[in-house]
Amino acid sequence: MRIAIRALCAAALLCAASARAESHQTGGPYVPTPPAVVEAMLELAGVGRRDFVVDLGSGDGRIVLAAAKKFGARGLGVEIDPQLVAKSNEAARRLGLAERARFVVRDVLEADLSGATVVTLYLFPEMMKALQPKLLKELKPGARIVSHDFEFGGWKPDRSLVIETGEKYDLTGSVWKSNVYLWVVPAAVQGRWKGTLQTGPAPEFLLEIRQDFQFFRGELARAGRSAAIEEGQLEGARLRFSVRSEDGGRERYTATVSGARMEGELVRGAETVRWNAVRLR
Ligand SMILES: C[S@@+](CC[C@H](N)C(=O)[O-])C[C@H]1O[C@@H](n2cnc3c(N)ncnc32)[C@H](O)[C@@H]1O
Numbered sequence: 001m002r003i004a005i006r007a008l009c010a011a012a013l014l015c016a017a018s019a020r021a022e023s024h025q026t027g028g029p030y031v032p033t034p035p036a037v038v039e040a041m042l043e044l045a046g047v048g049r050r051d052f053v054v055d056l057g058s059g060d061g062r063i064v065l066a067a068a069k070k071f072g073a074r075g076l077g078v079e080i081d082p083q084l085v086a087k088s089n090e091a092a093r094r095l096g097l098a099e100r101a102r103f104v105v106r107d108v109l110e111a112d113l114s115g116a117t118v119v120t121l122y123l124f125p126e127m128m129k130a131l132q133p134k135l136l137k138e139l140k141p142g143a144r145i146v147s148h149d150f151e152f153g154g155w156k157p158d159r160s161l162v163i164e165t166g167e168k169y170d171l172t173g174s175v176w177k178s179n180v181y182l183w184v185v186p187a188a189v190q191g192r193w194k195g196t197l198q199t200g201p202a203p204e205f206l207l208e209i210r211q212d213f214q215f216f217r218g219e220l221a222r223a224g225r226s227a228a229i230e231e232g233q234l235e236g237a238r239l240r241f242s243v244r245s246e247d248g249g250r251e252r253y254t255a256t257v258s259g260a261r262m263e264g265e266l267v268r269g270a271e272t273v274r275w276n277a278v279r280l281r
Pocket of ligand 1: 024080084148
């Protein structure tokens with residue numbers, strides 16, 4: 001009888017587990033990030049008092065709690081396991097951080113990212129891949145994403161570092177280190193833009209931009225001449241690129257992108273000219 005009951009319970013647990021696995025893509029089991037790595041992640045993202053940090057798959061809440069306690073930020077933890085969420089909210093109350101650190105039971109793929117300026121992740125690569133379009137769509141240009149150990153396929157990190165940590169359990173048993181990766185969400189600049197220099201002859205030009213995350217290439221056409229865009233890069237809403245001028249010199253463009261408009265400076269030799277551009281339909 002006892003064996004039959006045990007078998008029934010085991011079957012029920014298996015069913016419950018597989019029902020959960022079916023309804024939620026898993027980002028992996030609960031494995032906490034060591035405190036030294038938590039601190040390095042928040043430092044790499046430059047977290048401060050004005051930030052709203054969202055940890056996707058927040059475990060025991062340590063990243064959001066550290067962001068609130070040591071860096072003065074506000075934060076939200078999103079976690080599928082209700083017990084971990086209860087534990088995190090309890091820790092926030094105990095530490096007097098409940099006003100600034102909150103935890104909810106939710107699938108990371110359904111998380112509200114509207115106010116996030118920093119997103120932290122320690123999730124399997126498959127989940128990183130599933131989250132990538134959501135992060136690019138819902139986060140504002142300039143928002144920072146920091147991940148412990150796992151990268152996005154195809155989107156190169158803007159910065160990365162390696163932390164030696166004695167606290168980390170490593171399956172190989174030989175290397176005790178964590179990789180930390182940072183991405184800054186780039187403004188969307190793909191497409192055609194009509195530019196205007198504020199001074200000088202032939203002030204109008206056309207920009208054709210082909211964007212690959214924070215990098216871009218394309219052409220700049222002015223006064224009947226087309227030049228390749230080189231060194232095109234975005235850091236959030238800050239854009240820069242260069243083109244070769246007719247005399248072999250280099251023209252360096254910088255700008256700040258704001259929706260369908262960009263505005264900045266062109267430096268060519270000793271001269272600095274202001275410019276702006278609007279997106280063409
Ligand atoms: C590796 S742990 C990281 C915990 C914490 N972020 C840290 O770094 O200490 C991953 C966490 O994500 C949670 N998780 C996995 N899949 C999830 C999903 N689809 N939605 C929400 N949380 C998920 C797990 O329950 C686990 O607590």
